[in-house]
Amino acid sequence: MNRVITISLITIGIFSLSSFMPDPKLSQSIKRGKEVYALNCQSCHMEDGKGMPDVNPPLAKADYLRKPPKTLINIILKGQSGEVVVNRKKYNVAMPAQEYLTDIQIADVLNYSRNNWGNKIPGLITPAMVKAARK
Ligand code: HEC
Structure with missing residues (x-):
């Protein structure tokens, strides 16, 4: 019985620790994305x-x-035109496509945007996801 409790506690401990630790892939991508954004x-x-x-x-x-x-x-990849509503406000100016950015650059700039300026959207956008969207 004691062993069951000990094992459960260790398991819970590992799970709660890992949920606090930032994903290193995500933090590296965010760091690179800052420059892609600036440019x-x-x-x-x-x-x-x-x-x-x-x-x-x-x-x-x-x-x-x-x-x-x-x-x-x-x-x-494709840009966007036509009316778009962001935070309940309407915008209607075209954004040019930026398909010349690499798969990594697009993943990085989106990870940066989703985790900056008060945003904290869970999940990692990967270069493979960008590659798949190009087809
Ligand atoms: C030439 C100006 C311009 C550049 C450069 C540009 N955007 Fe945009 N972006 C816009 C406009 C204008 C819209 C709204 C388009 C519409 O009205 O449909 C938009 C819409 C968006 C949206 C959806 C709406 C929102 O605010 O969330 C995202 C996300 C976005 N842009 C991200 C980016 C990222 C990331 C880059 C750089 C890789 C970028 N944009 C470069 C002008 C630009």
Whole structure:
């Protein structure tokens, strides 16, 4: 009986520890994504991620970033035009496609955006997911 309790406690301990530890793959991707953002996105979405009123929608605390990874990947690969609603505000200016970015760069910039400016969206976007979306 004691052994069962000990083993259960150890198991619970390991699980709770691992949920607090940041995924090293994710933290490295976020770090690389900062530069991709600065070079390719910042001119429109701004350094603070707040965008430009009525022109470029925000990424900071943006409900839109909770959409499935595939939707976000496609915005970068294909651009986006037509009306979009972000945090209950409408925007209607075209975002150019950036399919020339590599699979890693696109995964990194999205991981960075989903974990910066007050965003904390669980899950890792991988280069393989970007590759699959290109087909
Ligand atoms: C030339 C300006 C411009 C650049 C550069 C740009 N965007 Fe956008 N982005 C926009 C506009 C404008 C929209 C809204 C498009 C619409 O109205 O349909 C948008 C929409 C978005 C959206 C969905 C709406 C939201 O706010 O969450 C995401 C996510 C996004 N952009 C991420 C990026 C990322 C990441 C990059 C860099 C790889 C980038 N954008 C580069 C202008 C830009």
